[in-house]
Amino acid sequence: MLNISGMSHRLCDGISRRxxxxxxxxxxxxxxxxxxxxxxQAAGIQKSHKxxxxxxxVGAPPHQDMYDLKMDAPSExxxxxxxxETSVPGIQICEHLxxxxxxxxxxxxxxxxYGSPTGDHxxxxxxxxxxxxxxxPGGWPSIGSSVSxxxxxxxxxxxxxxGLAPNAGHPPYxxxxxxxxxxxxxxxxxxxxxxxxxxxxxxxxxxRLSDRRRLLASFDGFRRDADASGMMEGCxxxxxxxxxxLTSSRLVEAxxxxxxxxxxxxxYGKGDPNNYGDGAPRNLEQFLMARRLVEAGARVVTLxxxxxxxxxQNFSECKNTHFPMFDRGIHALVTDLHERGMDxxxxxxxxxxxxxxxxxxxxxxxxxxxxxxxxxxAGGGFRTGQVIGSTDREGAxxxxxxxxxxxxxxxxxxxxxxxxxxxxxxxFAGRPHHLVDGWNPxxxxx
Numbered sequence: 197m198l199n200i201s202g203m204s205h206r207l208c209d210g211i212s213r214r215x216x217x218x219x220x221x222x223x224x225x226x227x228x229x230x231x232x233x234x235x236x237q238a239a240g241i242q243k244s245h246k247x248x249x250x251x252x253x254v255g256a257p258p259h260q261d262m263y264d265l266k267m268d269a270p271s272e273x274x275x276x277x278x279x280x281e282t283s284v285p286g287i288q289i290c291e292h293l294x295x296x297x298x299x300x301x302x303x304x305x306x307x308x309x310y311g312s313p314t315g316d317h318x319x320x321x322x323x324x325x326x327x328x329x330x331x332x333p334g335g336w337p338s339i340g341s342s343v344s345x346x347x348x349x350x351x352x353x354x355x356x357x358x359g360l361a362p363n364a365g366h367p368p369y370x371x372x373x374x375x376x377x378x379x380x381x382x383x384x385x386x387x388x389x390x391x392x393x394x395x396x397x398x399x400x401x402x403x404r405l406s407d408r409r410r411l412l413a414s415f416d417g418f419r420r421d422a423d424a425s426g427m428m429e430g431c432x433x434x435x436x437x438x439x440x441x442l443t444s445s446r447l448v449e450a451x452x453x454x455x456x457x458x459x460x461x462x463x464y465g466k467g468d469p470n471n472y473g474d475g476a477p478r479n480l481e482q483f484l485m486a487r488r489l490v491e492a493g494a495r496v497v498t499l500x501x502x503x504x505x506x507x508x509q510n511f512s513e514c515k516n517t518h519f520p521m522f523d524r525g526i527h528a529l530v531t532d533l534h535e536r537g538m539d540x541x542x543x544x545x546x547x548x549x550x551x552x553x554x555x556x557x558x559x560x561x562x563x564x565x566x567x568x569x570x571x572x573x574a575g576g577g578f579r580t581g582q583v584i585g586s587t588d589r590e591g592a593x594x595x596x597x598x599x600x601x602x603x604x605x606x607x608x609x610x611x612x613x614x615x616x617x618x619x620x621x622x623x624f625a626g627r628p629h630h631l632v633d634g635w636n637p638x639x640x641x642x
Contacts, residue, residue: 308585334377365474475503
């Protein structure tokens with residue numbers, strides 16, 4: 197917690213050793229915020245207006261029941277859902293995704309995603325584009341951590357990489373993307389996790405705070421008082437950056453959804469903030485929060501949605517618990533980005549770690565199927581209103597244009613202004629690695 201009153205044993209022209217530790221330790225695995233900023237400074241800071249919102253569909257959704265329905269397949273394969281026309285003639289998707297269908301000109305269903313080597317549940321391939329097996333010392337970093345390392349923060353009071361996932365019963369389901377060999381300096385800032393408490397002011401001695409406005413004023417008042425007393429000048433530049441993050445109202449306001457237009461909040465809806473089983477919540481407010489964070493300066497925001505591992509009751513689970521909320525969240529986010537003129541600057545991708553079996557099992561479910569899955573891409577200035585890839589009659593094998601997770605990652609890096617094959621990051625052993633495993637960006641999106 198940031199504690200303003202009662203400072204003693206002063207260092208750095210006004211900050212106590214205890215308060216410096218409390219200011220610096222921001223729930224980042226024990227490394228202080230000045231140390232994190234020092235690591236980022238060593239990486240070389242650049243500027244960019246681009247951003248990525250990645251939605252991990254926890255547990256792997258059924259690709260053939262969303263964007264790739266197989267009406268010519270036998271009933272034990274095609275299932276009970278019917279296709280509907282979309283805003284783009286010739287493209288059909290599931291009848292239970294009508295809002296997404298209405299904005300098909302603004303999105304790209306990818307029907308031929310592959311790359312999961314084992315069919316094990318893990319968010320890793322979604323966040324890195326790489327296999328879990330055979331990692332270098334320290335492990336592969338997620339795209340959010342890599343972007344943080346290469347570009348640094350756009351605004352010093354807003355971390356470059358946010359993860360909105362809460363903890364989950366199955367840890368990979370709650371992962372925002374790990375920093376790997378880049379270390380905790382480039383880990384996701386998690387306002388839904390331990391860091392939330394570190395952003396709360398306690399012990400402010402300028403009077404009791406009666407409302408949010410006075411709370412924000414206390415942040416700004418502390419900043420001015422610190423400058424007037426010489427405290428800020430007495431600290432080194434990295435400690436000053438740490439105080440910038442914790443005392444700026446920019447991040448606090450971005451996370452405060454009460455600041456949003458009520459009509460916009462209504463469009464997104466609330467969803468369900470509780471974890472679905474051992475998975476993630478179906479929290480529609482996180483779609484809105486992601487947009488607000490990139491507006492505030494975040495470069496990468498990840499959020500985890502639901503639990504799609506429907507080994508039983510696949511169709512009732514999709515129809516009643518997941519499709520309606522996902523449909524609403526994607527529609528609200530994509531529409532909002534376009535209305536705000538952010539669609540060229542913010543790339544959105546929603547996907548899971550693999551697809552589901554073509555044949556419906558005796559429990560009316562679909563099992564793991566790493567051979568092919570699906571994705572939905574939007575924004576980024578990409579060429580939308582098209583479908584990429586296709587599968588065979590049963591949705592079991594890729595028939596045309598296989599798309600590896602790494603190709604999508606390469607496209608996202610290029611969107612950020614980063615050439616993934618010209619940038620090297622070094623692992624714990626000092627060996628250099630490209631950002632992707634030799635994959636090129638998808639030419640279809642240009």
